[in-house]
Amino acid sequence: MLSAGKFNLFKLEKFGPRCASPWRSTITGHTTNMSKHRLDEGSGSSLKHDKKRRKKDRKEAVKYEDITPTETDITTAESTPGPVQNGNEDSDSGRYKQSSSLTALPQAEVDSYLKSENVSITDSQNTTLRPILRFDQLPADILATYSPFFKNFEKPSSIQSSSWPHLLDSRDLIGIAETGSGKTLAFGLPLVHRLSLLKKKKGIRAVVVAPTRELAIQVFEQIQALTKTSTTPNLKATCIYGGTNKDEQRRNLSACNIIVATPGRLKDFMSDGTIDLSKTRYLVLDEADRMLDKGFEEDIKHIISTMPPATKRQTAMFTATWPKSIRDLAATFMQSPIRITIGRDTNHSGDPTDDGELRANPRIKQSVEVLDGYDKQARLLQLLQKQPKSERILVFCLYKKEATRIEDFIRRNRFPVAGIHGDLAQQARERSLNAFKDGDVHILVATDVAARGLDIPNVKLVINVTFPLTAEDYVHRIGRTGRAGKDGTAITFFTEQDKGLAGGLVNVLRGAGQPVPDELLRFGTTVKKKQHEAYGAFGPKEGMEGRKATKVTFDD
Numbered sequence: 001m002l003s004a005g006k007f008n009l010f011k012l013e014k015f016g017p018r019c020a021s022p023w024r025s026t027i028t029g030h031t032t033n034m035s036k037h038r039l040d041e042g043s044g045s046s047l048k049h050d051k052k053r054r055k056k057d058r059k060e061a062v063k064y065e066d067i068t069p070t071e072t073d074i075t076t077a078e079s080t081p082g083p084v085q086n087g088n089e090d091s092d093s094g095r096y097k098q099s100s101s102l103t104a105l106p107q108a109e110v111d112s113y114l115k116s117e118n119v120s121i122t123d124s125q126n127t128t129l130r131p132i133l134r135f136d137q138l139p140a141d142i143l144a145t146y147s148p149f150f151k152n153f154e155k156p157s158s159i160q161s162s163s164w165p166h167l168l169d170s171r172d173l174i175g176i177a178e179t180g181s182g183k184t185l186a187f188g189l190p191l192v193h194r195l196s197l198l199k200k201k202k203g204i205r206a207v208v209v210a211p212t213r214e215l216a217i218q219v220f221e222q223i224q225a226l227t228k229t230s231t232t233p234n235l236k237a238t239c240i241y242g243g244t245n246k247d248e249q250r251r252n253l254s255a256c257n258i259i260v261a262t263p264g265r266l267k268d269f270m271s272d273g274t275i276d277l278s279k280t281r282y283l284v285l286d287e288a289d290r291m292l293d294k295g296f297e298e299d300i301k302h303i304i305s306t307m308p309p310a311t312k313r314q315t316a317m318f319t320a321t322w323p324k325s326i327r328d329l330a331a332t333f334m335q336s337p338i339r340i341t342i343g344r345d346t347n348h349s350g351d352p353t354d355d356g357e358l359r360a361n362p363r364i365k366q367s368v369e370v371l372d373g374y375d376k377q378a379r380l381l382q383l384l385q386k387q388p389k390s391e392r393i394l395v396f397c398l399y400k401k402e403a404t405r406i407e408d409f410i411r412r413n414r415f416p417v418a419g420i421h422g423d424l425a426q427q428a429r430e431r432s433l434n435a436f437k438d439g440d441v442h443i444l445v446a447t448d449v450a451a452r453g454l455d456i457p458n459v460k461l462v463i464n465v466t467f468p469l470t471a472e473d474y475v476h477r478i479g480r481t482g483r484a485g486k487d488g489t490a491i492t493f494f495t496e497q498d499k500g501l502a503g504g505l506v507n508v509l510r511g512a513g514q515p516v517p518d519e520l521l522r523f524g525t526t527v528k529k530k531q532h533e534a535y536g537a538f539g540p541k542e543g544m545e546g547r548k549a550t551k552v553t554f555d556d
């Protein structure tokens, strides 16, 4: 069945200007899209071409026959009677049904929530669904199934509130929210729920791709917990990542329908025929900007090229940072995505579509110390000596050899410490991380392999011994503290060699209301236009002359 909402409109649409209160919008968006669809069909193109296209569409519909037609059938939404605020309460079972308690909420309460949480929505289809402010506003079946999962949480986080209705309604979505704000559950719950609705679950139906092995494992654990809470039989998730024996992973792949993977191992299993993604219905890129940067771009393109087209799958991308350099590429994998950004507006550019600017978590107290490279170790030691013995501290270095050297230095000074970086065997990496999580050591020295996504409770302090390659990486690194509403501190050493990144750092500090030291301002505040090639993938960069031209490698 063809669906207007998913039919060939993407190229024609551009993100509209940010709506101050998108919830007041009318249904016109859907109607416009329908008209456009009909126009497309009736105009210019030759009958022969139309016939061919319809034949192809029919073929695809048969190929992906188990996609509940109503879930993308915009006719249902269009014919929904009553005010838009009612959402699609009366629509078919395949679609999201807004709960009556949410529908009953006064509009003023919804508006005030969106304002206080700084929710920005960009949607070419004129969003009509309300955010889910409380868990009991979830549709009854979802609440009944997953409530054990929420039992320790007071309410959904803002990114969960805002993205759940749209993901449950099968929309493609880009979710941008600060580090530690619960993005995993924001995509995990709709993914597992929607998978449980598929009539035929056989084969790999959902894929989550993450940039590092440890993050893939962490995401997998959450997804697996959700599948276990779900009462639907035959939901099975598995995790595949490099650095470990393939045979066990291969065994786990049989009869599984959700995979959480790092790109390299996923590609490996695709090329030897173990994995076939032609039935994939849901795709999530976690840490999406990293997944689309130069280091992973080709892998991701290849992986997605073996999946059904964007019109036949649901694609979600989540991250805390959304640089302009990867946005066009992201759009090629999605179908009219709705973009949701949470956070104070730090958009200095005046461009209304530029709501993906860098935002650090404002609960993290950031301080930057400009110093000479030779003074780093002595200062690090001072800082460690000042901290209470049991407090978890994460120390970031840029290079693997540097991480080993700093770890040895800390150990020589009689602090229990562990290290995690790409030169270590996977078992050693996992041992270090677990020792840190379990409290056997309270200091972990890491490269950027631990910068993104890792959710380690109660990290009180992040020390950046060497500044990362991008301001985005900085935001992710410091985001290992101050998670799930807690406070945290980040101390960053900044040297002459890092001066090319001073402008980016100043913007991050200002955007989060943090002090900017005069010594940092002396390096200038120009922010170099980011190149897609340069984003977070390779060093050195302009203005970083002192840095070695070492390639920062990614996980397989």
Ligand SMILES: Nc1ncnc2c1ncn2[C@@H]1O[C@H](COP(=O)(O)OP(=O)(O)OP(=O)(O)O)[C@@H](O)[C@H]1O
Pocket (backbone or CB within 6 Å): 153, 154, 155, 156, 157, 160, 177, 178, 179, 180, 181, 182, 183, 184, 185, 319, 320, 452, 453, 454, 455, 479, 483, 484
């Ligand atoms: N609604 C909620 N209320 C309180 N805590 C929550 C809620 N949802 C998730 N959490 C917890 O918040 C922590 C951070 O969640 P998560 O790792 O998903 O963050 P994230 O936004 O993906 O962070 P990052 O950008 O660093 O990847 C986790 O410990 C998670 O259990």
